[in-house]
Amino acid sequence: MSKSITAKDLNVYYGDFLAVEGVNIEIAARSVTAFIGPSGCGKTTFLRSLNRMHEVLPGARVEGQLLLDDDDIYGPGVDPVTVRSMVGMVFQRPNPFPTMSIRDNVLAGYRLNGARMSKSQADGIVEGALRGANLWNEVKDRLDKPGSGLSGGQQQRLCIARTVAVKPEVILMDEPCSALDPISTLAIEDLISELQKEYTIVIVTHNMQQAARVSQKTAFFNIAGTGKPGKMIEYAETSTIFNNPTNQQTERYVSGKFG
Amino acid sequence: MSQTQQQLTSASVEGPAGPARQNDFDPSSILRPTSLTQNRMPWWTGLAVLAVSALFGAALSSLISFNFALWFVFTAVLYVMISYAVTRAKVNRRQARDKMWKNLVYLAFIIALLPLFSVIWSVTSIGIPGLLEPGFLASDMQGIDGTTDQRSQEEGAPVLGGIRHALVGSLLITLTATFISVPIGLMTSIYLVEYARGGKLSRAITFFVDVMTGIPSIVAGLFGAAAMGWFLGVGNSLGLPLPSRSTMGITAAIALSVLMIPVVVRTTEEMLRVVPNELREASYALGVRKWRTILKVVIPTAISGIAAGVTLAIARVIGETAPILVTAGFVVSNNWNLFQGWMTALPVYIFRQFQNPTSPNFSDPSHQRAWAAALVLIIIVMGLNLTARIIATIFAPKKTGR
Numbered sequence: 188m189s190k191s192i193t194a195k196d197l198n199v200y201y202g203d204f205l206a207v208e209g210v211n212i213e214i215a216a217r218s219v220t221a222f223i224g225p226s227g228c229g230k231t232t233f234l235r236s237l238n239r240m241h242e243v244l245p246g247a248r249v250e251g252q253l254l255l256d257d258d259d260i261y262g263p264g265v266d267p268v269t270v271r272s273m274v275g276m277v278f279q280r281p282n283p284f285p286t287m288s289i290r291d292n293v294l295a296g297y298r299l300n301g302a303r304m305s306k307s308q309a310d311g312i313v314e315g316a317l318r319g320a321n322l323w324n325e326v327k328d329r330l331d332k333p334g335s336g337l338s339g340g341q342q343q344r345l346c347i348a349r350t351v352a353v354k355p356e357v358i359l360m361d362e363p364c365s366a367l368d369p370i371s372t373l374a375i376e377d378l379i380s381e382l383q384k385e386y387t388i389v390i391v392t393h394n395m396q397q398a399a400r401v402s403q404k405t406a407f408f409n410i411a412g413t414g415k416p417g418k419m420i421e422y423a424e425t426s427t428i429f430n431n432p433t434n435q436q437t438e439r440y441v442s443g444k445f446g
Numbered sequence: 447m448s449q450t451q452q453q454l455t456s457a458s459v460e461g462p463a464g465p466a467r468q469n470d471f472d473p474s475s476i477l478r479p480t481s482l483t484q485n486r487m488p489w490w491t492g493l494a495v496l497a498v499s500a501l502f503g504a505a506l507s508s509l510i511s512f513n514f515a516l517w518f519v520f521t522a523v524l525y526v527m528i529s530y531a532v533t534r535a536k537v538n539r540r541q542a543r544d545k546m547w548k549n550l551v552y553l554a555f556i557i558a559l560l561p562l563f564s565v566i567w568s569v570t571s572i573g574i575p576g577l578l579e580p581g582f583l584a585s586d587m588q589g590i591d592g593t594t595d596q597r598s599q600e601e602g603a604p605v606l607g608g609i610r611h612a613l614v615g616s617l618l619i620t621l622t623a624t625f626i627s628v629p630i631g632l633m634t635s636i637y638l639v640e641y642a643r644g645g646k647l648s649r650a651i652t653f654f655v656d657v658m659t660g661i662p663s664i665v666a667g668l669f670g671a672a673a674m675g676w677f678l679g680v681g682n683s684l685g686l687p688l689p690s691r692s693t694m695g696i697t698a699a700i701a702l703s704v705l706m707i708p709v710v711v712r713t714t715e716e717m718l719r720v721v722p723n724e725l726r727e728a729s730y731a732l733g734v735r736k737w738r739t740i741l742k743v744v745i746p747t748a749i750s751g752i753a754a755g756v757t758l759a760i761a762r763v764i765g766e767t768a769p770i771l772v773t774a775g776f777v778v779s780n781n782w783n784l785f786q787g788w789m790t791a792l793p794v795y796i797f798r799q800f801q802n803p804t805s806p807n808f809s810d811p812s813h814q815r816a817w818a819a820a821l822v823l824i825i826i827v828m829g830l831n832l833t834a835r836i837i838a839t840i841f842a843p844k845k846t847g848r
Contacts, residue, residue, distance in 0.1 A: 245643045272733025282724040285843035296732040
């Protein structure tokens with residue numbers, strides 16, 4: 188379980204528009220890496236290119252290499268669906284399936300793919316995933332109730348449980364706490380540091396304290412101006428980025444001078 | 447009032463800028479009244495005005511010749527005018543104008559509802575006796591001729607004959623049309639929403655669906671007859687055992703599906719579009735293929751709207767007369783076979799009973815059957831609309847569950 192990610196000279200395009208340019212990054216397995224930067228700088232675009240989710244928009248494509256351990260996920264003949272089953276994703280707004288119960292939401296990765304399993308196997312997966320997402324004790328008595336009846340923070344943990352249930356190699360999180368209150372945010376952050384023991388985690392956040400709290404390494408993205416491509420400015424240990432950045436833009440951003 | 451206001455004003459204006467100007471005008475006096483209750487009229491004002499205008503309306507209309515329509519018109523006009531005048535005198539012009547427009551809007555709404563209630567009232571009151579006739583729903587028109595009706599009208603014998611064959615025909619034809627249109631319409635809208643990326647093809651489809659919506663129903667009927675005629679001609683020339691005449695239930699179903707497909711496309715497209723993109727992305731992110739996502743996430747989420755839309759489309763075509771008349775014809779006996787022989791639908795039955803009474807000289811029994819059939823048709827359409835709402839509520843994604 189858990190793979191490393193290596194990007195080599197990665198350019199992400201939307202049609203003719205170059206959205207992210209020349210990213211070189213090595214993300215170690217079983218670590219938390221945070222992407223920070225001002226809005227529109229391409230960090231979400233780059234994150235979505237890590238599991239080929241950006242391709243749901245017409246005209247999106249990528250140049251360069253993106254290696255999951257040693258396999259190029261943009262190599263010829265690679266099925267994006269397989270990539271996405273290995274690289275899970277948690278979104279900004281909690282999005283449990285409204286037609287499904289809590290239990291079915293956790294099993295969604297299996298059920299939607301038509302996988303057959305016995306009830307005891309399913310129960311095992313549900314309990315394991317919900318325990319993994321620190322949600323088991325709160326919902327164990329109402330697994331058959333709709334997932335949309337939970338609070339926002341619980342819904343987000345349900346989404347994480349749903350992602351964990353299919354045992355991905357990597358979990359991508361796109362501002363997972365920006366729609367949540369501080370208590371729920373704390374719960375998610377605790378969860379992230381536990382998940383790190385088993386998964387490679389990449390998290391986009393606008394909250395620099397959060398990046399400092401949860402991540403070992405941080406990448407700072409910036410954009411030169413509207414219409415220009417976003418670039419990765421600096422990538423280093425989180426403590427270095429926040430305390431002793433080498434790049435002046437990074438220093439100005441983390442000290443709150445812009446962005 | 448002006449005393450205190452002036453004191454207040456001069457006090458508030460006085461300041462370092464200079465001495466207070468006397469008799470200064472306070473801008474707030476044109477903005478707000480001096481007491482909190484000044485601009486309100488007592489709650490019974492509206493009722494009083496209504497009573498007065500109803501009284502004068504009755505008086506005015508009886509000057510000409512009293513009837514309810516005239517009374518209603520006079521009352522409405524008087525009510526709008528008097529309430530404007532009263533509000534203007536008691537409150538102010540702005541509120542009076544507001545009141546007038548509000549009254550006009552309510553009036554327009556009532557006028558729009560009048561035909562509906564009028565139709566329901568007249569069809570119910572005239573149709574009930576025919577509907578209560580024993581065997582009306584259970585018998586067809588086989589063996590009912592002029593002498594039967596003459597006996598009913600002249601000697602008071604019970605009106606015989608019923609709508610069983612028309613009910614069966616309407617049911618079979620509409621259900622078949624639904625089975626043809628729903629898959630085609632649903633798949634078209636899935637293509638438009640999920641696969642088309644705003645290309646030429648999708649714009650062309652949208653345009654032609656809009657054109658189809660406007661096809662006159664008789665043209666759809668002629669198309670159905672012509673298409674089936676051509677198909678049977680080709681089939682017969684190849685020696686297939688097909689009927690030679692195109693007049694049968696399935697032809698009517700095809701004609702109706704031409705009318706139904708655009709409605710289904712439009713409503714289901716709307717329903718698929720409101721499914722949040724986040725749900726599709728959540729499904730993709732779990733490694734689920736696109737067609738499975740559509741089948742298991744998008745359609746279940748939108749199923750309530752889709753079902754409601756389909757039910758409304760059925761309600762829309764079940765009342766069609768012309769296309770069924772030219773494709774399935776009209777018979778007096780029951781026919782369960784869609785692929786052989788003529789078939790009657792409820793609207794065609796009503797049309798025939800009115801236009802060509804079974805006994806031309808003694809038409810009352812025929813008219814009674816027509817009104818009763820119309821009542822049944824209205825009940826069916828209203829039932830379908832109600833079903834659509836119930837379906838929408840039952841299948842709607844559950845919101846609570848704490």
